[in-house]
Amino acid sequence: xxxxxxxxxxxxxxxxxxxxxxxxxxxxxxxxxxxxxxxxxxxxxxxxxxxxxxxxxxxxxxxxxxxxxxxxxxxxxxxxxxxxxxxxxxxxxxxxxxxxxxxxxxxxxxxxxxxxxxxxxxxxxxxxxxxxxxxxxxxxxxxxxxxxxxxxxxxxxxxxxxxxxxxxxxxxxxxxxxxxxxxxxxxxxxxxxxxxxxxxxxxxxxxxxxxxxxxxxxxxxxxxxxxxxxxxxxxxxxxxxxxxxxxxxxxxxxxxxxxxxxxxxxxxx
Amino acid sequence: xxxxxxxxxxxxxxxxxxxxxxxxxxxxxxxxxxxxxxxxxxxxxxxxxxxxxxxxxxxxxxxxxxxxxxxxxxxxxxxxxxxxxxxxxxxxxxxxxxxxxxxxxxxxxxxxxxxxxxxxxxxxxxxxxxxxxxxxxxxxxxxxxxxxxxxxxxxxxxxxxxxxxxxxxxxxxxxxxxxxxxxxxxxxxxxxxxxxxxxxxxxxxxxxxxxxxxxxxxxxxxxxxxxxxxxxxxxxxxxxxxxxxxxxxxxxxxxxxxxxxxxxxxxxxxxxxxxxxxxxxxxxxxxxxxxxxx
Ligand SMILES: Nc1ncnc2c1ncn2[C@@H]1O[C@H](COP(=O)(O)OP(=O)(O)OP(=O)(O)O)[C@@H](O)[C@H]1O
Ligand SMILES: [Mg+2]
Numbered sequence: 096x097x098x099x100x101x102x103x104x105x106x107x108x109x110x111x112x113x114x115x116x117x118x119x120x121x122x123x124x125x126x127x128x129x130x131x132x133x134x135x136x137x138x139x140x141x142x143x144x145x146x147x148x149x150x151x152x153x154x155x156x157x158x159x160x161x162x163x164x165x166x167x168x169x170x171x172x173x174x175x176x177x178x179x180x181x182x183x184x185x186x187x188x189x190x191x192x193x194x195x196x197x198x199x200x201x202x203x204x205x206x207x208x209x210x211x212x213x214x215x216x217x218x219x220x221x222x223x224x225x226x227x228x229x230x231x232x233x234x235x236x237x238x239x240x241x242x243x244x245x246x247x248x249x250x251x252x253x254x255x256x257x258x259x260x261x262x263x264x265x266x267x268x269x270x271x272x273x274x275x276x277x278x279x280x281x282x283x284x285x286x287x288x289x290x291x292x293x294x295x296x297x298x299x300x301x302x303x304x305x306x307x308x309x310x311x312x313x314x315x316x317x318x319x320x321x322x323x324x325x326x327x328x329x330x331x332x333x334x335x336x337x338x339x340x341x342x343x344x345x346x347x348x349x350x351x352x353x354x355x356x357x358x359x360x361x362x363x364x
Numbered sequence: 365x366x367x368x369x370x371x372x373x374x375x376x377x378x379x380x381x382x383x384x385x386x387x388x389x390x391x392x393x394x395x396x397x398x399x400x401x402x403x404x405x406x407x408x409x410x411x412x413x414x415x416x417x418x419x420x421x422x423x424x425x426x427x428x429x430x431x432x433x434x435x436x437x438x439x440x441x442x443x444x445x446x447x448x449x450x451x452x453x454x455x456x457x458x459x460x461x462x463x464x465x466x467x468x469x470x471x472x473x474x475x476x477x478x479x480x481x482x483x484x485x486x487x488x489x490x491x492x493x494x495x496x497x498x499x500x501x502x503x504x505x506x507x508x509x510x511x512x513x514x515x516x517x518x519x520x521x522x523x524x525x526x527x528x529x530x531x532x533x534x535x536x537x538x539x540x541x542x543x544x545x546x547x548x549x550x551x552x553x554x555x556x557x558x559x560x561x562x563x564x565x566x567x568x569x570x571x572x573x574x575x576x577x578x579x580x581x582x583x584x585x586x587x588x589x590x591x592x593x594x595x596x597x598x599x600x601x602x603x604x605x606x607x608x609x610x611x612x613x614x615x616x617x618x619x620x621x622x623x624x625x626x627x628x629x630x631x632x633x634x635x636x637x638x639x640x641x642x643x644x645x646x647x648x649x650x651x652x653x654x655x656x657x658x
């Protein structure tokens with residue numbers, strides 16, 4: 096079980112989309128999100144959905160993954176749907192019970208909001224499914240580098256993030272080991288009420304934290320021993336560079352945005 | 365690799381040059397009464413393979429950290445590759461020249477991918493990207509881990525992780541590598557592998573090695589053995605000199621290698637063994653010699 100810990104939902108592959116610069120993909124996703132937010136009608140949504148589907152096919156990700164990723168937000172989607180369904184005001188009433196009424200506007204709004212949410216999550220999923228967490232970190236670091244001038248710790252945050260990614264599997268392994276060790280001494284993590292179970296976690300958490308602090312100490316020393324002194328003067332083995340495909344992707348996403356704006360202005364729904 | 369070429373050119377003439385020299389080197393941890401490293405005077409020759417022994421708390425790790433400028437001496441002087449840690453930049457230069465491999469293989473890997481981890485040191489030094497790729501290739505080949513370049517660290521065995529740690533250090537082209545009990549968390553075969561690798565780096569690339577250990581069998585194979593106790597250097601000489609007197613080193617909380625003890629015992633039984641037997645091979649040769657005489 097421990098040998099296939101995967102963090103995030105990265106789905107390895109070698110499609111054009113996988114190979115795009117992470118910065119491109121982040122900006123692309125932003126364009127997507129902006130397009131979704133400014134869309135006023137279903138035609139725009141249809142266009143965006145079709146486009147997202149195309150990206151999905153190109154990156155060879157099966158619909159299953161996307162659907163699985165949608166599950167956690169299903170409740171929110173249902174909630175907004177119902178809220179909009181019953182609470183939208185309009186004259187075109189279909190049914191009415193006391194204060195609650197279903198109107199055509201209500202149905203439209205409800206569907207609109209639900210589709211908007213689903214599209215938003217789908218688009219961000221396209222990013223996280225095709226970009227490994229470490230690439231994402233790299234991309235974000237580079238994107239935020241200009242903000243270093245105003246004191247934004249882009250490098251430090253990226254370093255923290257990548258160390259966290261590095262140590263999550265190690266800490267999970269350790270948790271597993273400690274759990275077994277405590278069980279062997281008769282600790283019981285499974286039975287009893289909530290309070291009893293939380294109490295049972297203490298002999299697990301204490302060694303885990305102590306271990307994590309010791310690790311942090313040793314790691315800091317090991318990094319220093321290997322000449323680490325922050326982001327200044329540091330180079331990268333594989334610096335991020337924009338390629339032709341990246342420029343194309345920029346162009347395409349910009350076109351999408353333009354088309355959505357045009358449709359809105361023309362009021363074509 | 366330019367590094368090897370460079371060093372082999374300098375090879376012979378500089379053999380006797382001291383690469384590390386400590387004068388009255390002392391260090392006291394904050395709030396402690398006694399020195400962890402107590403007025404140590406020592407010189408280590410370029411290209412030598414030196415074992416550092418001593419019981420727990422004898423100051424070995426503290427000495428190693430002083431070499432790497434992870435801590436600054438309370439008193440005295442240290443010079444590594446003729447550099448003295450006066451400023452931050454000196455410390456940086458020394459750390460490049462003097463690499464360090466620690467005990468716990470897990471806690472010295474930074475990146476989520478092996479090759480990124482090997483590149484970490486070079487990236488910190490500001491080496492150009494193309495050159496980093498070349499050095500990473502070379503380092504991984506040297507430690508025999510090329511096929512793991514894209515692997516995640518947590519999928520590797522302890523010994524493999526230590527190899528990666530070594531690769532990360534040699535990619536910085538150091539002249540000295542300090543191994544602080546780097547094999548103590550490994551199984552016997554992993555231990556042997558890492559020791560052999562260190563030996564090879566020493567012989568083939570002329571890297572000076574400081575091998576801190578609790579295993580006498582390893583120390584017995586080193587050119588020189590330094591025994592520390594209470595922060596002081598108590599014994600210093602060839603492995604043969606240090607181990608030939610099992611009584612003496614027991615005073616410092618150490619045990620002579622099995623073969624030295626066996627030789628001592630056999631001598632007591634009246635066997636005419638020559639002095640200074642410390643490895644299995646030597647014992648074999650000596651016993652064969654005796655047998656052939658019968
Ligand atoms: N961070 C610290 N703070 C305070 N005292 C320390 C610290 N680290 C080590 N010491 C003390 O300094 C002395 C030397 O410790 P050091 O770690 O150098 O020993 P060592 O020879 O490496 O031991 P071991 O074989 O256990 O690794 C010990 O008495 C120890 O208690
Ligand atoms: Mg130590």
